[in-house]
Amino acid sequence: MRINSKQFLPKVLKTLTLAVTLGFISNAQAEFNIFACEPEYAALAKELAPDARIYSATTAMQDPHQVQARPSLIAKMRQADLAICAGADLEIGWLPMLQMKSANAKVRSTDQGLFFAAEQIDTVDQMKSVDRSMGDVHAKGNPHLHFDPKRLLGVAEALTQKLIQLDPDSTAQYQANLASFSQRWNDAIPRWEEKAKPLNGKKIIAYHSSFKYLFNWLGLEQVADLEPKPGIPPSSSHLASLLTRAKQGDIMAVIIASYQSERGADWLGERADLPVIVLPMSVGGNEQSVDLFSLYDSAIDLLLAAK
Secondary structure, eight states: OEEOOOOSSOHHHHHHHHHHHHTSSOOTTOOOEEEESSHHHHHHHHHHOTTSEEEESOOTTSOTTOOOOOHHHHHHHHHOSEEEEOOTTTTTTTHHHHHHHHTOGGGSOTTTTEEEGGGSSOOSSOOSOOOGGGOSOOTTOOSOGGGOHHHHHHHHHHHHHHHHHHOGGGHHHHHHHHHHHHHHHHHHHHHHHHHTGGGTTOEEEESTTTTHHHHHHHTOEEEEESSSSTTSOOOHHHHHHHHHHHTTSOEEEEEEETTSOOHHHHHHHHHHTOOEEEEOSSTTSSTTOSSHHHHHHHHHHHHHHTO
């Protein structure tokens, strides 16, 4: 059984809906241009700077590690007053190329219009040193911090200060937008935590550490990884070892992100008689996830459906 809600909308309609929701198609009179590396930061920018032109370089259906520096992305970065990225080297394979080819001095330095979310909070799983033998790991910590509500609020506060630095004439509006977002966000956290209480202590198997912050927050325990090493597809022998582990009978589900391959997860889920949950990695990862609030709601609801 696969628990997955990324279905039914025609591809063109889904694309247009996402574009409108995240502000990719925004006020033609807006003068401030924001380039977001991931859709969660396009969505956060929409909360804090709704009148800006906001463009997301990726979607929730893409691996944010693997992005091509296409001419369209170069053109958008060339126009940017602010670039918002996860950081912690998540975009190390493609962001420097965009910065170089766009020749936009505004977004080359964090002293100016470059903003890394991971530099605003303490990330989990930081390492003193890494090498290629360890797979796709990040010495600066896990970059997928947007699934920790308190850390994300810290990012929102820091991003507001960056917006004020770059656009001081709109200071009062940015402060009001942050106050509104913070109030609604803080009101939502206890509601989410109450709804997710049945998930506390449940064990799951998942890909990599994509949802590490979400699992930590909700008290889920990831007991095994579908990848033998981060970024390495599951081999037959590795899947066989996971099947042995799953047969202990204490696993709630197999979890993958919206952009990850379902093949290994489906193989394991079928043989271990476990549900496979496709969680939205970001805004737009399924039909329900149209902003940050509904992203959290959708992720929790999908997990609860497998409980």
